[in-house]
Amino acid sequence: MNIKEVDKFFFEMGPIRPPSEGRDHSLLIRTTRNCSWNLCEFCATYKSKKFSYRQVNDIKKDIDVARTIHDEINTVSSEIGLAGRVNRQVVAALWEENPHIYGEGAGDPETVSLRQQNLINVINWLGSGAKTVFLQDADALIMRTPELVEIIGYLKETFPTIERVTSYARSKSCLRKSPEKLKELHEAGLTRLHVGLESGCDEVLAFMRKGVTAQEQVEGGRKVADAMISLSEYVMPGLGGRRWSEKHALDSARVLSEIDPDFIRLRSLVLRRHSPLLAQAQAGRFAELLEDEVVEEIGLFIENLHCRAYVVSDQMANLLFGVEGQLPQDKEQILGVIAAYREMLPMEKLAFRLRQRLHSFLSVYGRLSPELEEKVQEAREALQKEKPEAAIKVDAAIFGLKEAFV
Ligand code: SF4
Numbered sequence: 001m002n003i004k005e006v007d008k009f010f011f012e013m014g015p016i017r018p019p020s021e022g023r024d025h026s027l028l029i030r031t032t033r034n035c036s037w038n039l040c041e042f043c044a045t046y047k048s049k050k051f052s053y054r055q056v057n058d059i060k061k062d063i064d065v066a067r068t069i070h071d072e073i074n075t076v077s078s079e080i081g082l083a084g085r086v087n088r089q090v091v092a093a094l095w096e097e098n099p100h101i102y103g104e105g106a107g108d109p110e111t112v113s114l115r116q117q118n119l120i121n122v123i124n125w126l127g128s129g130a131k132t133v134f135l136q137d138a139d140a141l142i143m144r145t146p147e148l149v150e151i152i153g154y155l156k157e158t159f160p161t162i163e164r165v166t167s168y169a170r171s172k173s174c175l176r177k178s179p180e181k182l183k184e185l186h187e188a189g190l191t192r193l194h195v196g197l198e199s200g201c202d203e204v205l206a207f208m209r210k211g212v213t214a215q216e217q218v219e220g221g222r223k224v225a226d227a228m229i230s231l232s233e234y235v236m237p238g239l240g241g242r243r244w245s246e247k248h249a250l251d252s253a254r255v256l257s258e259i260d261p262d263f264i265r266l267r268s269l270v271l272r273r274h275s276p277l278l279a280q281a282q283a284g285r286f287a288e289l290l291e292d293e294v295v296e297e298i299g300l301f302i303e304n305l306h307c308r309a310y311v312v313s314d315q316m317a318n319l320l321f322g323v324e325g326q327l328p329q330d331k332e333q334i335l336g337v338i339a340a341y342r343e344m345l346p347m348e349k350l351a352f353r354l355r356q357r358l359h360s361f362l363s364v365y366g367r368l369s370p371e372l373e374e375k376v377q378e379a380r381e382a383l384q385k386e387k388p389e390a391a392i393k394v395d396a397a398i399f400g401l402k403e404a405f406v
Pocket of ligand 1: 043
């Protein structure tokens, strides 16, 4: 391997990216660290972490490291007769040939782990055609426009295969950028923004300390859409709790209908460990909805959406992955998925919920811990025998499975 500066051989990676970017195996490039706002009650992702900007030169160095890994993967693939194709054999060869980079004694465990994650990220990215990049962390739009333009330009120059560059952004940051700056970013190659709308209801936004009003969300979203940047808005079913459930559904549908984004993605509320909202719920100031109530809320929300977005339910916290389709033409079909769930018999609903949650868990973690295995078995047995305590057993198993989502 022709890597000279082994000590620096890694690029920074943040903790999360949207599920769609994971599915497309996007290359992850960190342009800022953590979240500058960091106050949302339901969010625990960056709570103990300090926000910071990154220097353009440091981000460029990260891109250079990704390029070196990219080149090494291609070289190794050719050497072992795969002609540039990537598979487990390439990973194993790179790993084995470079114990000074990927081996256990190659540095502090955090750095070695990061190098391994970098390798896997670039391998998967290459395997999917090296077309998409996601800029981390919570809000790349907070960067100064010339710097962001420079980074996108450098990415595209370094990897001419790139077709899509996306990022998370806060509605407030979208609103703060002038139409000219958003246009400049679009022309530089910023293809899509993933915006956490969460709710279009002012009471919910205020309670959750989202730091933005419904009207600001409309204006921020419209600005992005007018700049021809693809817009993906996330809404959080359940976020209004029992108190605002109906208003949350109706106002969110109204706001999203006004924005008319390209995508509306559902990301149901999960009370996250270490989130202020969990403490609020424990203190009785927030009443979480039951799963069936969340389904009802989603039904009301979809019924009242009047826009041309593609609706997606691709987040592991969701129950109904079938809630997906192009509006307006697929609205009835989407509502049909909700109606089909509603019409299930109580035991069928329980079995369905257990199956879905188990599937989500296993798709991420691969297997159950002995403790969870026992809970799931107990739930299955109670369901099979239609025992009166089936609901309690299923809820206990689902509670254990959902704990892992947080
Ligand atoms: S803006 Fe996003 S990342 Fe930041 S605290 Fe809110 S939900 Fe979390």
